[in-house]
Amino acid sequence: MDIAVTAHSLTKRFGRREVLHGVDFEVQAGSVFGVIGPNGAGKTTTMRCLLDIIRPNSGEVRVLGLDPRAGGPDLRRRIGYLPGELFLEGRVTGRKLLSHYEAVSGPVPPGRIDELAERLDLDLDRHTRKLSKGNKQKLGLVQAFMHQPELLVLDEPTSGLDPLIQQEFHAMLREARHNGQTVFLSSHVLSEIQQTADTVAILRDGRIIAVESVTGLREGAMRHLRFTASHTAASDAVALLTAVPGIGNIEVLESNGGVTLSAVLEGAIQPLLHALGRLELTDLVLEEPDLEESVLKMYAMPQKEVL
Secondary structure (H helix, E strand, O other): OOEEEEEEEEEEEEOOEEEEEEEEEEEEOOOEEEEEOOOOOOHHHHHHHHOOOOOOOEEEEEEOOEOHHHHHHHHHOOEEEEOOOOOOOOOOEHHHHHHHHHHHHOOOOOOHHHHHHHHOOOOOOOEHHHOOHHHHHHHHHHHHHOOOOOEEEEEOOOOOOOHHHHHHHHHHHHHHHHOOOEEEEEEOOHHHHHHHOOEEEEEEOOEEEEEEEHHHHHHOOEEEEEEEEEOOOHHHHHHHHHOOOOEEEEEEEEEOOEEEEEEEEEOOOHHHHHHHOOOOEEEEEEOOOEHHHHHHHHHHOOHHHHO
16 A cells, blocks of 8 residues: 655754654555644644644655655645644635635535535635634635545644534545545544544654554553352452453452452453353453553553553
């Protein structure tokens, strides 16, 4: 598969403060690549370096096969960009503003703008100064998607959107991927990334501490477990669980003719199922993987443990 975006040893300083420390990643063409991290992690700075809005102090970047510093207007027309802080001209309607953007970005299929506006429940004939934050965000999404660019770069795209519109946005992302477009998006909300992304990069303090497929992240995520077994001593059940790879935080909740235990599993599920098959279970609860807990744990680890 072709590579749409690469960054190698990307470093950026503002004065004496270094905000990106040798960032490396690559984005497969036709995929959704999500970058997650807390505010100040370097997500926006990374995106601006990709788009040549700011320039790195060192390192190499390629976007759609080109150096963004030399790509010029032709490269920019192949990209749809939604900034994290969206500033709009306030004296025009949304429709007139999008007409201006169309002249910059290149041809837009007939009816495309109205179709997107309808999906996002956006009134294009209102002046932008009268729009709420959420409606301004919708206008920003329309301008990013309307010319069907090869690459979408979206910085915190669901900020200010209500849950129903967020779901419509997720549908738009799935359609973009189906059409072969590449998406690079950032968020500090893990649930948004796991709904839409194929690959997730976890950014902390200007460093990528992990790059995982969403499937891989789920497989290694924490699952909370609780079960009850009859005719089993608590010590035997604890010993059985302790031998399962990735099991921790074992707690005996009840022991009276049987046993009720809780634990946390971080790893493959098959060894756990094999162990539980030796017990006479009367109840079993195995929760969905808690990706957020796993990512927060990564944030807390020293850098050398996760690189």
